[in-house]
Amino acid sequence: MSSVAIVRCGQYEQAMVDQAVAKACELGAMPDVKDKRILLKPNILSDAKEEYCITTHSAVLRGMIRHLKRQGAKEILVGDSPGLQKPNFKPKASGIFQVCEEEGVQWIDFTKQPRTYTIPYAHRKKLPLAAVLSQVDMVFSLPKFKTHQLMYATGAVKNLFGLVPNIYKSPCHVQFPTRRQFASLMVGIASIANPAFCLMDGIIAMEGPGPANGFSRHLGLLLASCDAVALDYAQARIMGYDPMLVPIVSEGIRRGLGDKPSSYPALSAEDLIQEDYVRIKMREHTGFLPALSIPSIFSRYIHWNVKRERKAPVFLVDPCIRCRKCIDICPAGALTMVDKRIIIDPKVCIRCYCCHEVCPASAILVDEEIPS
Ligand code: SF4
Ligand code: SF4
Structure with a gap:
């Protein structure tokens, strides 16, 4: 069963966030973390001040860390790898690094000695992923509720693309140029990361030309689920999309990574739809070729079609x-x-x-x- 908990949290006041995180984790059926080593993956994208709404807010990260400590987690690690990360990058502008220091948890540099994986559903592409992935018991995805020019929405599944060290990310767009192909790659990476739990920061979300240049939108919501795809389905619904037209959601369900939400123990996404949310306009899908194995003979045609679209x-x-x-x-x-x-x-x-x-x-x- 894919249950998605949606709880209200009006602002980033820490005591209020701590309470809302604890409630979201309880209603979202967070797994038992006692004596577990856990990697938290916030969305940093490009380390920016919190008022730009680009990154997962540090108060949400802090709330999650505190909750995990209360539940008996043995060790908590935090990491991400933004696209233009410099050596020894630390997310100080967003306040995330400071939270790690103050809460006594370790910030992990994903670029150090990554391990190469064969990514399923993506032409058996080999990609380096953060080494820490094989050293923890659980991965938690902590995305920001945002629009995305390419994928329409970025959520719990797309957030895990950050496990790919920075320099290996943008070349993926050359090999996976259509939305559908790129969604397959995202779902493949998420299936390797296998997130045990996801908590989405939708207190102040991003609408318009996201994921970095959109506008802030107060929603006052936290979303939580053990099912990353179900969480993204709920997010897409609140944004006003048909979730099955959002490539990562439909691909995630098609590949069995997750499912549609079957229960909302608190608020329902159906009751929270924001009709006036500034969405990315849906384009026609490049459905003429499935995103399975595409012989190179077609790749020029695909690139031509993407440019036309x-x-x-x-x-x-x-x-x-x-x-x-x-x-x-x-x-x-x-x-x-x-x-x-x-x-x-x-x-x-x-x-x-x-x-x-x-x-x-x-x-x-x-x-x-x-x-x-
Ligand atoms: S959209 Fe075009 S110009 Fe911009 S990064 Fe991609 S390939 Fe380069
Ligand atoms: S277009 Fe933007 S990213 Fe490019 S050089 Fe100008 S400010 Fe920098």
């Missing part, structure tokens, strides 16, 4: 601070800086929108943000 990003001159992060992350090598301006080669661009995710200055427009 999605617009190349547009780079604004005025807000650009010339940090070059977009150039550094672009897996296709489509960007250059000429005369202090970012120039894109639309023929090379694969429309992965990684540049949009890392731009700290909202200087990149993608998809429906682009004026026609």
Whole structure:
């Protein structure tokens, strides 16, 4: 049974969050953690101040750590690997590193000696994942409730992509260019991580052009479940989507990673639908080829079709601070800086929108943000 607990929590006041986390964990049937070694995976994406709503709020992480301590966990570890992470990265802007220090739990660098896994459902792709994965008893996914330009929503399943050390992430977009293919990769990684429990920060969520450049949206909710797919299903429902049209949700159910929620012990997602939530517009699915084994003969056709379906990003001159992060992350090598301006080669661009995710200055427009 895939039960999803949704509880109210109006603000990030720590005592209030602690109480709401404990309630969500109880109603969401968190497994027994006594004497267990647990890895907490918050969504950091690009370490940013909490008011930008990009990262899982530090108060939610702290609430989870405190609850696990009360339940007798032996050791708690926290980690993530944002796309443009520098060596010895510590998430200080988001306050997450400070919470780790204050609560006496260890921050883990996922880039250190990762272990290579064969990812199921993804053409048997081999990818390095954080070494700590094989050293803990349980993984907890702690996502942020956010829209996502490529996947429409990012939740408990997508959050586990952070187990892939930074430099290996963006090239995945080249090999898995369609939404459906990328969803298969996400589900494959999640099936290896096998999260025992998920707690989503939806107190202040993100709407509009997420996951990094959207707008804050007060929902006042925490969502919890042992089933990552069911949790993402509930999130998509609250956002106002048909969850079965969200590729990660439908792929997760198709692959048996999780299921639709069969019970809501507190609030129901059906009663919480936000009709006016600023969603990413759904595009037609590239259903002409399944995301199974695709011979390379078709790959040029797939890339052509992705380009036809999605617009190349547009780079604004005025807000650009010339940090070059977009150039550094672009897996296709489509960007250059000429005369202090970012120039894109639309023929090379694969429309992965990684540049949009890392731009700290909202200087990149993608998809429906682009004026026609
Ligand atoms: S320019 Fe942006 S959207 Fe295009 S391939 Fe590079 S990172 Fe992806
Ligand atoms: S990431 Fe944004 S601000 Fe930085 S160079 Fe690219 S467009 Fe400019």
